[in-house]
Amino acid sequence: MRHPLRAVLLAIGLVLAAIGPALAVQPGERLQDPALEARARALSAEIRCMVCQNQSIDDSDAQLAKDLRVLVRERLSAGDDDDAVRDFLVARYGEFVLLKPRFEGHTLILWLAAPVLVAVGALASFLAWRRRARVAADGRLSAEEEAALARVLSEDQRGMP
């Protein structure tokens, strides 16, 4: 190296590269069988990197994510189906490892919130519509409204000089 500064910079660069964020899915990790690799990728996207902030092991650069990616591929190569791999990971790391929680007792509200809300919204709109339509259709006032009208009218008369 003719330029000492350059050598220093290069050294910094190397250190930097060593500790810098590596990228998810390294070339060496990939499986030969494209179908199996595709399954591994899809599955990895559903597995949480537990030391990261909301990242799947497919996206993460952490060492743990790399280990898990390799593990997932090992299990798949050993002939496990996707559910078996998930079961294996949950047994080891707990439910926390799944980015898509299973449909079970403690996730009932989570999974059913959307469909139930749509149903409730639709039902409420329908009931509101039917009530209003009935009032509009017969053109008459409900007993309650008659009473209110009578009250207002009598107040008006009282208020007149």
Next chain:
Amino acid sequence: MVAEIGHFALVLALALALVQSVMPIVGARRGDPALMAAASPIATAQLAFVGLSFAALTYAYLVSDFSVANVYENSHSLKPLIYKITGVWGNHEGSMLLWVLILALFGWSVAAFGQNLPASLKANVLGVQGWITVAFLGFILATSNPFARLSPAPFEGQDLNPILQDIGLAIHPPLLYLGYVGFSISFAFAVAALIEGRIDAAWARWVRPWTLAAWVFLTAGIAMGSYWAYYELGWGGWWFWDPVENASFMPWLAGTALLHSAVVMEKRNALKIWTVLLAILTFSLSLLGTFLVRSGVLTSVHAFATDPARGVFILAILCVFIGGGLSLFALRASQLSQGGVFAPVSREGALVFNNIILTASCATVLVGTLYPLVLEALTGEKISVGAPFFNLTFGPLMIPLMLAVPFGPYLAWKRGDLLGASQRLMAAFAAAIAAALMAWYLTEGGPVLAVLGIGLAAWLIVGAISELVSRARFADVGLAIGWRRLAGLPRSAYGTAVAHAGLGVMILGIVGVTSLQVENILVMKQGQTATIGRYEVTFDSAETRRGPNYTELVAHMTARKDGVVVAKMDPAKRLYTARQMPTTEASIVTHGVSQLYVTLGEESERTDQLVVRMFDKPLVTLIWIGALVMMAGGILSLSDRRLRVGAPTPARHTPAAPVAAE
């Protein structure tokens, strides 16, 4: 000295806010015009004091006054000027100050542009704004003082988090806050209406421009954040369903629903109670978003518990405003009169459908975001709710909504003709089929998602345009008059069509990048060429460089298409020296609406051999272009004469007689 002036100005602003939160409302109660009129000058003075305070903090950053703890913790004398300025809100204390500054700005705008508001409504609105200002100024002064001093003053600062040293993220928070805080106006109007116990179509016309403006800003803020994550985080995703993203997405969904229900209220005097509720909910979600991001509760329930002062304070603000708003709603909503009647198949019906779906999808995001926190707090059980969950629950809700969007504007108010609307949508339907077939052909029988998604996008875009064309009635009146009719359509009609078409453009981008992206991860030796999609990328060389406050390893690459050089690419990995924090700088080449995206991976021992991750991302820019088009729609609608703030109401638009509460 300057810092102390800034601090004192905040205290004065709080004092003014206290007055503003009581006097106008008492004035409105008693019908005292003097008390009511006082609100406007107070709101103006408040803006001046909060502005002074913000200017003081900015000055401390500009001169690198490290005796101010906030500056020491988040700045560095070598930091480029632009990031010294944006560093002001790149931290907790400063961002809260920005929040309040924008709140004061909106309060002042109501005071300045709301001359044609009824005096009591204006007084109540400003009063409610005063409550919010008191809460947040109190929060800053009690728990997050940005002007705290350090003694002895350090010589050098700790620098701003490097991933925040980016122009995209620098303007992201102000846009987001303009959106969040803009919804405070809708909230203040809703609460004022509940206090007064009356609401009418004119109310909706006053609320709509504020909601629209807030919505445009929030759309911009979210899109900006998404694009920032895309190019800065370095793994090419554009939406992660991260709690922080969800925090801004929830008010957006609710705000979008509010925009649509306010239309029904304005035009047909219906859905009043629901609109008021939505206005309260939208701002509540904005507050919740601020809470989630600011309290640290997202990182961990325990982080929140260990430093609870701030979290508890914001939680209290949340409870008071959401609880108070909803209680007031429960007490007074029954006094608001019901409006016009409509058939299920009608414009109103379509907008109700829109509201049901948007509200349910917003609730899905809310439940998904909070569920793990609540479950852990209650049972100690830890679960994750991530992107796969949201894709599975949020996605299916969007499909019926997207399919329905083009129908809405074709349906008449009160009673619509579904068959007639379908017939008039034949052109859009044909375009959708043609687009789907074309996608199928071009991708050689590619992914089903791509084919159907592109069809859906065409349905939205052509559906939106054809509605405008059909309103011009070219077939009946001929070309010349048709053109004139088209030009004479109200801006809000253009706004609707443009915004809906923008949605279609965005769908096209999302579908394109989700289903047609090509990826190549490999180890590259110097001089090696790799193929990615339609491109060949050659790794020419790599070097280390020194920037103003970082060192970086940068690779020089050449992208070619059919042997012709298309672009030079310089993906890099940086190390910000002050914090020893590494970042990835992706190199992105835009070709048409697609992008070639290259980042550097873990490097081997030699600089002539790199791990490279490349993506060909077809149509990806349409995601953000779509957002821009949607914003353009919002702005067009905002410029409609009917909504122009302060414009005299044309005679034919005489507001409906206010409906008395009892």
